[in-house]
Amino acid sequence: MIHYTCDRCKRTINTIDQPRYVVQIEIQSVVDDPLDDHVADIEREADEDIDYLSELHQSLEGVVELPDETAGESNHRGRYDLCCNCHNQFMKNPLGRDTMAAIGFSNN
Structure with missing residues (x-):
């Protein structure tokens, strides 16, 4: 039996009880x-x-x-397994833009 682990939270994905999501990312350097x-x-x-x-x-x-x-050096291909919770989080913010906005600083 094949065992899957979420690449984001490292939890085991039980494919019988929950779906497994695969995210494929390809990054290419482009010079216009x-x-x-x-x-x-x-x-x-x-x-x-x-x-x-x-x-x-x-x-x-x-x-x-x-x-x-x-x-x-700047090209990358990756395939990542995600559990249901991590998939939902990824879909809400796939580029991680809100992470930096969540940090609050005082107006001193």
Whole structure:
């Protein structure tokens, strides 16, 4: 029999009595290229010049690409099991935004 543990609260999940929720997260580092929008506009206007613009775009992409080692450090894939209670908490605040707002300071 396979035993599941909630990755958030570390409690055992009894899959017979309660559902098990799986959260899959994929984080990718993205560098926006301001030339992409400009090249896309030009390609739409002049379909006959697509080959020329594609070559230009490919050569410009080579200038902005990050080295593989830097890009790999900020990419992440994860799969997490959650119990019913932790799933409800996750759905209320998936990015944890309210955590910092809950800390109160005096107006001194």
